[in-house]
Amino acid sequence: MKFKILFVVLLTAGAVYYIYPPKEKINLGLDLQGGIHMVLQVEMKDAMKAELDNSKSNLERILKDEKVDVKQVKANPEQLKIMVTGVSEDKVEKTEKIFDDYMSRFNVSDDGAGDYTLSFKGAEVKEIRKQAMRQALITIHNRVDAYGVSEPIIQRQGLESNRIVVELPGLDDPTRVKKSLSEPGWLEWRLLAAPNSFKSKEDILAANNGKIPDGTAIFPSEPSANGGIVWYLVKDRVELNGNDIKTARRSSDQFGSPTVAFTLNQAGVSKFSRVTTEHRGERLAIILDKKVVSAPSINEPINTPNAQITGHFTIDESEDLAIKLRSGALPAKMTFLEERTVGPSLGRDSIRKGVRSTMMGLIIVMGFMLFYYKAAGINADLALILNMLYLLGGMAYFHATLTLPGIAGFILTIGMAVDANVLIFERIKEELRNGKTPKSAIDAGFAKAMSAVLDGNITTLIAALFLFQYGTGPVKGFAVTLSLGIVASLFTAIYVSRWFFDLRLAVSLNIKKLSI
Structure with missing residues (x-):
C-alpha cells in the first residue's frame, strides 16, 4: 500500500513539474497559435537534370585525366541521356573501360563511328527520385531550424508522392522563410x-x-x-x-x-x-x-x-x-x-472554445458518475482528473504538439477513461448482487473486467498509432493526444482506481456495504 501511495504521488508530482508553466511547456500547433501551412512540390525533372549534368561533368573530367580526346560530351536533359561523340579508334577500348568503371549507373549503347549514348538505368531513376525527396526534406528541416521556428512539421505527403507538407507555427516573418524555401x-x-x-x-x-x-x-x-x-x-x-x-x-x-x-x-x-x-x-x-x-x-x-x-x-x-x-x-x-496563413487571434479563439468544451465534457461526465455510482463515482472522478494531468504531463515530457484536433482527443479521452471505470464498476455490482463481500467483489470485478478493458483500449491504440504513422498535421496531433490518453486511461482505471478502493478497504476493515 505504501509503495502504491508513493508511486502515485511521485508520478503526479512529475506530471505537475513537466506541465508548469503550461505556456512554456505545452507546444501549440499551427491552428492554436497561428502560423503558416504550405504544400511544396519537388520538381523531379530538375533533380534528374542536375544529376545528369553532374555525371556529364564527372565524365568530362575523367576523360581529360585519362587523356582520351573526344569531339563532344553532351547532355540531353529531355531524354536523360549523355552523348559522347568522336572517340578515336585507338581509344575505343579505353573509353569503354572508363564507362564500365565509372559510369555503372548508365546503360551504354555503341552507336558506331566512335559515338556512344549513355542513359540512366531504371533502378537509378527511382533511386535519384528517392534521394531527391530525402535531400529536400533534410534541407528544408535545416533551413527552417536556422530561423528558430518552434516545433515545425515537415514531412512527405503520402508514401510515394513528390509533395512535402510544411507547417510553421508562430512564424512572424513568413515571407522571408518562404523565399528561403523556394x-x-x-x-x-x-x-x-x-x-x-x-x-x-x-x-x-x-x-x-x-x-x-x-x-x-x-x-x-x-x-x-x-x-x-x-x-x-x-x-x-x-x-x-x-x-x-x-x-x-x-x-x-x-x-x-x-x-x-x-x-x-x-x-x-x-x-x-x-x-x-x-x-x-x-x-x-x-x-x-x-x-x-x-x-x-x-x-x-x-x-x-x-x-x-x-x-x-x-x-x-x-x-x-x-x-x-x-x-x-x-x-x-x-x-x-x-x-494558408492562420492568425494568432483565430488560434486564441480556438483555444478558448476548446478549453470550454473540454471543461463542459469533464463536468458532465463527472456529474453523471457521481449521480449513478454514488461514492464510487468519487473514485472515478479522481482517477479522471489524474488522467487529464498525466495526459498533459506526457505531452510536455515528449514535447508533443497540441492541435485543435488534439483537444478533440482530450474530450474523447474523457469518455474512454470513464468507460473503463463503468465496465469495472458494473462487474463489481454484479459480484455484490451474487452475495460476495465488498473485498471479494472488488477483486473479482477488476479481474473479470480486465480483458474487456484491455481489448477496447488496445484496439483503439493500434488505430491511433496508424493515424500517427500515416497522418499529417492535425490528424497526427489527434493521434498523439489519443495515444497518450489511452495509456493514461489504462493506468488510472486499472491501477489508480484500484488503489482508491484498497485505500477505502484499509480505512474500514469491517466494511459491510459499498456505495456503488
Missing part, C-alpha cells in the same frame, strides 16, 4: 567562356554568329545597386559546387559591407587549387541560383580553404545565403501548391 541554393563555380560581360543576351549571340557555342551557357548577373544587370557566357563544366563547402557564415568586407565567408572541405580545396593553377589569368564566375554573383580574375593559385562571396547583399540576404550554403542545396526547384 530558392534551391545552387552554388557553382564555372570558368567564363568569354573574358568580358555583355549588356544583353543579343550581344552574346551577335558575337557568336547568332548561336550559343557548344559547351557554354548564358547567365545574368545579380542586379547592381541601381538595378542594372549584365550577361555572361560561361562554360558548361562545373569546377566546384556547394557540396565542396564545409561551412558558411555572414561576414563583412573591409568597407563594412555584408559578405558571406565560407570554408571549403578537403575535396573543395583540391579542386580550387587545380582550377586556379591551370587557368591562371582567366575569370571564374561564382553562380548562385542561376545568377552570377561575381566573376573575379584568377591572378595566382589559391590553396587555402577560406574565401568569401561579395555582392550587393543586405544583412538579411547575406545571412540567408549563409543558411542556404550551410544547409545544402535543394535537389530541385520547389513549387508552392498550397499556402
Whole structure:
C-alpha cells in the first residue's frame, strides 16, 4: 500500500513539474497559435537534370585525366541521356573501360563511328527520385531550424508522392522563410567562356554568329545597386559546387559591407587549387541560383580553404545565403501548391472554445458518475482528473504538439477513461448482487473486467498509432493526444482506481456495504 501511495504521488508530482508553466511547456500547433501551412512540390525533372549534368561533368573530367580526346560530351536533359561523340579508334577500348568503371549507373549503347549514348538505368531513376525527396526534406528541416521556428512539421505527403507538407507555427516573418524555401541554393563555380560581360543576351549571340557555342551557357548577373544587370557566357563544366563547402557564415568586407565567408572541405580545396593553377589569368564566375554573383580574375593559385562571396547583399540576404550554403542545396526547384496563413487571434479563439468544451465534457461526465455510482463515482472522478494531468504531463515530457484536433482527443479521452471505470464498476455490482463481500467483489470485478478493458483500449491504440504513422498535421496531433490518453486511461482505471478502493478497504476493515 505504501509503495502504491508513493508511486502515485511521485508520478503526479512529475506530471505537475513537466506541465508548469503550461505556456512554456505545452507546444501549440499551427491552428492554436497561428502560423503558416504550405504544400511544396519537388520538381523531379530538375533533380534528374542536375544529376545528369553532374555525371556529364564527372565524365568530362575523367576523360581529360585519362587523356582520351573526344569531339563532344553532351547532355540531353529531355531524354536523360549523355552523348559522347568522336572517340578515336585507338581509344575505343579505353573509353569503354572508363564507362564500365565509372559510369555503372548508365546503360551504354555503341552507336558506331566512335559515338556512344549513355542513359540512366531504371533502378537509378527511382533511386535519384528517392534521394531527391530525402535531400529536400533534410534541407528544408535545416533551413527552417536556422530561423528558430518552434516545433515545425515537415514531412512527405503520402508514401510515394513528390509533395512535402510544411507547417510553421508562430512564424512572424513568413515571407522571408518562404523565399528561403523556394530558392534551391545552387552554388557553382564555372570558368567564363568569354573574358568580358555583355549588356544583353543579343550581344552574346551577335558575337557568336547568332548561336550559343557548344559547351557554354548564358547567365545574368545579380542586379547592381541601381538595378542594372549584365550577361555572361560561361562554360558548361562545373569546377566546384556547394557540396565542396564545409561551412558558411555572414561576414563583412573591409568597407563594412555584408559578405558571406565560407570554408571549403578537403575535396573543395583540391579542386580550387587545380582550377586556379591551370587557368591562371582567366575569370571564374561564382553562380548562385542561376545568377552570377561575381566573376573575379584568377591572378595566382589559391590553396587555402577560406574565401568569401561579395555582392550587393543586405544583412538579411547575406545571412540567408549563409543558411542556404550551410544547409545544402535543394535537389530541385520547389513549387508552392498550397499556402494558408492562420492568425494568432483565430488560434486564441480556438483555444478558448476548446478549453470550454473540454471543461463542459469533464463536468458532465463527472456529474453523471457521481449521480449513478454514488461514492464510487468519487473514485472515478479522481482517477479522471489524474488522467487529464498525466495526459498533459506526457505531452510536455515528449514535447508533443497540441492541435485543435488534439483537444478533440482530450474530450474523447474523457469518455474512454470513464468507460473503463463503468465496465469495472458494473462487474463489481454484479459480484455484490451474487452475495460476495465488498473485498471479494472488488477483486473479482477488476479481474473479470480486465480483458474487456484491455481489448477496447488496445484496439483503439493500434488505430491511433496508424493515424500517427500515416497522418499529417492535425490528424497526427489527434493521434498523439489519443495515444497518450489511452495509456493514461489504462493506468488510472486499472491501477489508480484500484488503489482508491484498497485505500477505502484499509480505512474500514469491517466494511459491510459499498456505495456503488
